[in-house]
Amino acid sequence: MNSDEFRRYGYQAVDWIAHYLENIREYPVVPKVRPGDLIDALPVSAPEHGEPMESVLNDFEKLIVPEITHWNHPRFLAYFAISGSVPGILGEMLAAALNVNGMLWKSSPAATELEQVTLGWLRQWLGLPAEFFGIIYDTASISSMHAIAAAREKADPDSHARGLRGDLVLYTSEHAHSSIEKGAITLGIGQENVRKIGVDDRFRMRPDLLREAVMLDRNVGKKPFCVVATIGTTSTSSIDPLNEIADIAEEHGLWLHVDAAYAGAAAVVPELQFILNGIERAHSLVVNPHKWLFTPVDLSVFYTREPDTLRRAFSLVPEYLRTAEDPRAVNFMDYGVQLGRRFRSLKLWFVLRYFGRQGIAKIIREHIAYAQRFAALVREDLDFEIAAPVPFSLVCFRFSGSDDENRALMNAINDSGLAFLSHTVLNGQVVLRLAIGNIETKWDDIEQVWRFMKDWAARQSVHGAHG
Amino acid sequence: MNSDEFRRYGYQAVDWIAHYLENIREYPVVPKVRPGDLIDALPVSAPEHGEPMESVLNDFEKLIVPEITHWNHPRFLAYFAISGSVPGILGEMLAAALNVNGMLWKSSPAATELEQVTLGWLRQWLGLPAEFFGIIYDTASISSMHAIAAAREKADPDSHARGLRGDLVLYTSEHAHSSIEKGAITLGIGQENVRKIGVDDRFRMRPDLLREAVMLDRNVGKKPFCVVATIGTTSTSSIDPLNEIADIAEEHGLWLHVDAAYAGAAAVVPELQFILNGIERAHSLVVNPHKWLFTPVDLSVFYTREPDTLRRAFSLVPEYLRTAEDPRAVNFMDYGVQLGRRFRSLKLWFVLRYFGRQGIAKIIREHIAYAQRFAALVREDLDFEIAAPVPFSLVCFRFSGSDDENRALMNAINDSGLAFLSHTVLNGQVVLRLAIGNIETKWDDIEQVWRFMKDWAARQSVHGAHG
Numbered sequence: 001m002n003s004d005e006f007r008r009y010g011y012q013a014v015d016w017i018a019h020y021l022e023n024i025r026e027y028p029v030v031p032k033v034r035p036g037d038l039i040d041a042l043p044v045s046a047p048e049h050g051e052p053m054e055s056v057l058n059d060f061e062k063l064i065v066p067e068i069t070h071w072n073h074p075r076f077l078a079y080f081a082i083s084g085s086v087p088g089i090l091g092e093m094l095a096a097a098l099n100v101n102g103m104l105w106k107s108s109p110a111a112t113e114l115e116q117v118t119l120g121w122l123r124q125w126l127g128l129p130a131e132f133f134g135i136i137y138d139t140a141s142i143s144s145m146h147a148i149a150a151a152r153e154k155a156d157p158d159s160h161a162r163g164l165r166g167d168l169v170l171y172t173s174e175h176a177h178s179s180i181e182k183g184a185i186t187l188g189i190g191q192e193n194v195r196k197i198g199v200d201d202r203f204r205m206r207p208d209l210l211r212e213a214v215m216l217d218r219n220v221g222k223k224p225f226c227v228v229a230t231i232g233t234t235s236t237s238s239i240d241p242l243n244e245i246a247d248i249a250e251e252h253g254l255w256l257h258v259d260a261a262y263a264g265a266a267a268v269v270p271e272l273q274f275i276l277n278g279i280e281r282a283h284s285l286v287v288n289p290h291k292w293l294f295t296p297v298d299l300s301v302f303y304t305r306e307p308d309t310l311r312r313a314f315s316l317v318p319e320y321l322r323t324a325e326d327p328r329a330v331n332f333m334d335y336g337v338q339l340g341r342r343f344r345s346l347k348l349w350f351v352l353r354y355f356g357r358q359g360i361a362k363i364i365r366e367h368i369a370y371a372q373r374f375a376a377l378v379r380e381d382l383d384f385e386i387a388a389p390v391p392f393s394l395v396c397f398r399f400s401g402s403d404d405e406n407r408a409l410m411n412a413i414n415d416s417g418l419a420f421l422s423h424t425v426l427n428g429q430v431v432l433r434l435a436i437g438n439i440e441t442k443w444d445d446i447e448q449v450w451r452f453m454k455d456w457a458a459r460q461s462v463h464g465a466h467g
Numbered sequence: 468m469n470s471d472e473f474r475r476y477g478y479q480a481v482d483w484i485a486h487y488l489e490n491i492r493e494y495p496v497v498p499k500v501r502p503g504d505l506i507d508a509l510p511v512s513a514p515e516h517g518e519p520m521e522s523v524l525n526d527f528e529k530l531i532v533p534e535i536t537h538w539n540h541p542r543f544l545a546y547f548a549i550s551g552s553v554p555g556i557l558g559e560m561l562a563a564a565l566n567v568n569g570m571l572w573k574s575s576p577a578a579t580e581l582e583q584v585t586l587g588w589l590r591q592w593l594g595l596p597a598e599f600f601g602i603i604y605d606t607a608s609i610s611s612m613h614a615i616a617a618a619r620e621k622a623d624p625d626s627h628a629r630g631l632r633g634d635l636v637l638y639t640s641e642h643a644h645s646s647i648e649k650g651a652i653t654l655g656i657g658q659e660n661v662r663k664i665g666v667d668d669r670f671r672m673r674p675d676l677l678r679e680a681v682m683l684d685r686n687v688g689k690k691p692f693c694v695v696a697t698i699g700t701t702s703t704s705s706i707d708p709l710n711e712i713a714d715i716a717e718e719h720g721l722w723l724h725v726d727a728a729y730a731g732a733a734a735v736v737p738e739l740q741f742i743l744n745g746i747e748r749a750h751s752l753v754v755n756p757h758k759w760l761f762t763p764v765d766l767s768v769f770y771t772r773e774p775d776t777l778r779r780a781f782s783l784v785p786e787y788l789r790t791a792e793d794p795r796a797v798n799f800m801d802y803g804v805q806l807g808r809r810f811r812s813l814k815l816w817f818v819l820r821y822f823g824r825q826g827i828a829k830i831i832r833e834h835i836a837y838a839q840r841f842a843a844l845v846r847e848d849l850d851f852e853i854a855a856p857v858p859f860s861l862v863c864f865r866f867s868g869s870d871d872e873n874r875a876l877m878n879a880i881n882d883s884g885l886a887f888l889s890h891t892v893l894n895g896q897v898v899l900r901l902a903i904g905n906i907e908t909k910w911d912d913i914e915q916v917w918r919f920m921k922d923w924a925a926r927q928s929v930h931g932a933h934g
Binding site: 001003004005006007009010011013014015016017018019020021022030031033035036037038039042044045046047048049050051053055056057060064065067068069070071072078079082083084085086087088089090092093094096097098099100101105106107108109110111113114116117118120121122124125138139140141142145149152159160161162163164165166167168178179181182183185186187188189190191192193290296297298300313314316326328329337338339340342346347349350352353354355356357358359 | 468470471472473474476477478480481482483484485486487488489497498500502503504505506509511512513514515516517518520522523524527531532534535536537538539545546549550551552553554555556557559560561563564565566567568572573574575576577578580581583584585587588589591592605606607608609612616619626627628629630631632633634635645646648649650652653654655656657658659660757763764765767780781783793795796804805806807809813814816817819820821822823824825826
């Protein structure tokens with residue numbers, strides 16, 4: 001394709017994106033499609049001869065877009081609602097064109113150094129001590145796996161050479177994200193060696209139970225080596241008590257990893273920085289700009305104050321054979337599993353500069369304010385009830401009825417195309433989650449969802465009275 | 468940013484990309500910069516207030532681009548020279564805008580099903596049996612790690628719960644990519660449990676030595692569980708004897724993983740499909756479209772004929788608790804470490820359709836022809852010698868002189884900005900690698916590099932005569 005053709009199709013793609021984002025509320029959030037619909041609509045085999053770009057772009061619009069769940073939609077309120085942003089999209093366009101692999105400093109000085117610069121900026125915004133070394137991975141699952149791998153390397157350095165012995169134990173809350181357990185399984189720790197510590201009535205890890213579990217394991221000859229605290233759990237966005245957990249970690253020599261994949265972004269807001277109080281005592285931390293910092297997927301940021309341990313965990317070369325290198329020429333491939341590394345920092349740089357700290361803080365404050373306002377409506381309403389505290393932009397609530405009714409309400413909303421909500425189970429009950437995180441979400445979007453739910457509830461009581 | 472502004476900056480980005488790709492030969496392949504230059508040029512802290520997009524785009528051009536190692540350059544001949552392509556860039560633009568997370572079928576039916584469709588297409592092109600299940604990961608490092616994890620699950624299913632016991636042993640050639648060893652370390656197998664099998668004079672794994680090593684381990688009570696064969700090794704692109712290795716794998720119940728990250732793409736060319744002969748006996752295979760299939764990084768394709776084993780390796784739910792699901796609604800997050808999944812198949816779909824099989828085969832044939840032609844020049848020249856067979860588009864050669872002279876030649880080329888070559892060590896000697904893989908590389912590019920080397924060699928002999 002020559003450059004004139006690229007200009008033509010590139011403009012066309014830009015126009016499509018502009019129109020798409022401008023009219024995003026016209027799309028159903030969740031598409032009405034059945035599994036296999038797209039597979040059935042596409043040819044079984046690839047074309048033998050090339051096809052015109054027009055056909056590909058037409059099919060994109062005609063076949064692909066109708067099968068999209070629109071994470072960009074301001075009423076995408078499921079999971080942790082996330083959104084990219086226009087500066088982030090521009091950054092991705094340019095990164096795709098440059099197509100560098102930042103495995104070594106030499107293979108792309110810009111990718112390496114911009115990663116160092118943007119993570120230094122973000123470190124300051126989050127109030128982290130200067131000794132925290134930052135690196136970008138693809139996902140929080142990978143970031144946390146690297147944290148556990150570094151913890152393993154520190155606790156049992158011989159396992160690097162001889163393999164594991166099934167005696168290391170990891171602790172995390174029963175509300176921790178599944179990626180922690182998955183990471184431990186992947187690393188050979190074993191699922192039975194992951195202790196899920198109970199929570200208090202606000203869904204926060206209970207330090208007394210953590211201490212008890214560690215002592216119990218020590219007494220039977222197991223080796224406690226790592227504890228993972230969460231700032232903003234997936235189910236309820238609860239905040240584990242970092243300093244009390246750090247006390248126990250220090251007592252027993254555990255690596256303390258903090259999973260702040262979602263809520264860490266809130267620490268960018270000066271009056272919310274306290275959520276990371278105690279972070280200077282942690283060994284590592286994950287925050288996902290692709291969650292609540294308006295950066296397109298994927299971009300997960302990992303900080304550790306023990307970069308040498310992290311590097312040793314993945315090192316193929318014994319330390320005494322390492323050759324002297326320019327200390328400013330960091331080779332990020334040494335700090336993880338993945339050799340290939342996209343130029344992810346470019347989109348983050350675009351986002352941080354375009355919005356500035358004040359711009360980002362303003363949006364996050366709004367999201368939290370909408371969540372509080374929605375929670376207040378729920379609290380004041382007899383048909384609904386709040387199911388968990390609301391420290392951030394996630395509201396856990398339920399229709400004052402059965403689990404089946406709550407599931408029916410969620411399906412009604414999602415099937416209508418108006419919005420997309422997800423659910424969780426708290427204290428044995430089905431609970432709905434409304435998570436605000438999209439850069440375009442306005443109060444009116446939330447109000448529409450509330451009105452839908454009120455109407456649905458009204459129909460339920462009529463139905464209940466007659467049925 | 469409103470949509471008119473996005474249009475403006477989007478067009479500007481498209482224009483920049485078009486101009487960049489059109490004038491790519493004007494850039495030095497490797498920039499003349501020192502570690503820290505970019506860090507020193509950028510502010511120590513992020514802006515408190517947002518900045519105009521113009522400033523960001525200007526700084527991109529003024530500060531970032533001069534620090535780029537241009538993987539797009541047709542004379543980037545280091546590592547495995549790769550390139551994206553314009554259709555791939557368009558696909559990435561749209562994927563960044565849609566910003567979906569394909570973790571579940573429901574979270575993006577299009578991302579899930581297009582992944583199934585494109586990997587079905589590619590499977591046919593590669594001549595793989597239909598039972599091979601495909602999934603996209605980010606990098607070959609992660610793909611191979613997943614292969615080893617599945618092998619572990621199959622060989623020692625109890626380790627999933629209780630953790631590893633340090634007795635599993637993995638086999639691969641001494642020329643295998645470092646990601647195999649790194650994967651084994653990450654998974655808790657232990658570096659000492661990775662056996663590096665010796666190679667023959669064409670750098671292919673020796674089956675006799677493999678069989679010997681497996682027997683030796685069995686005799687001392689170790690558990691051989693996995694062998695990794697490479698089609699296109701990193702140093703020389705050598706081809707391990709797949710069928711002979713499969714014989715041994717079957718004899719001893721080993722999982723056979725095939726690393727064809729680079730050279731697998733060549734199997735798209737009908738007359739080269741034989742390079743994967745025996746693949747139906749393998750348990751898994753990795754091929755990287757971001758290497759030699761003109762797809763921007765990152766996109767690594769993993770196939771396995773044991774998807775259930777792969778899923779169990781990462782399963783948090785005991786098999787007997789799994790609920791019935793629509794078998795057509797695949798949740799790809801169940802098949803790996805990573806929960807978050809970009810919409811990577813979109814760019815692959817654009818590339819496969821735009822070029823078609825014939826279009827891609829034509830480019831790969833050209834690259835191989837250029838490599839053969841370059842190898843012929845080297846063979847006929849007294850100053851240079853071929854250091855390894857040339858089955859694909861990589862030529863290993865050396866200046867007929869000392870290691871220092873070979874390093875000096877490489878540095879002279881790389882410092883000149885004309886081209887970028889890398890090196891390896893074969894039989895104790897420094898060897899230069901010239902790897903062709905860029906979609907825009909023409910014979911004239913290779914000839915320019917050859918002329919540079921000849922001139923350099925001529926200066927050496929003059930210097931030698933007088934010095």
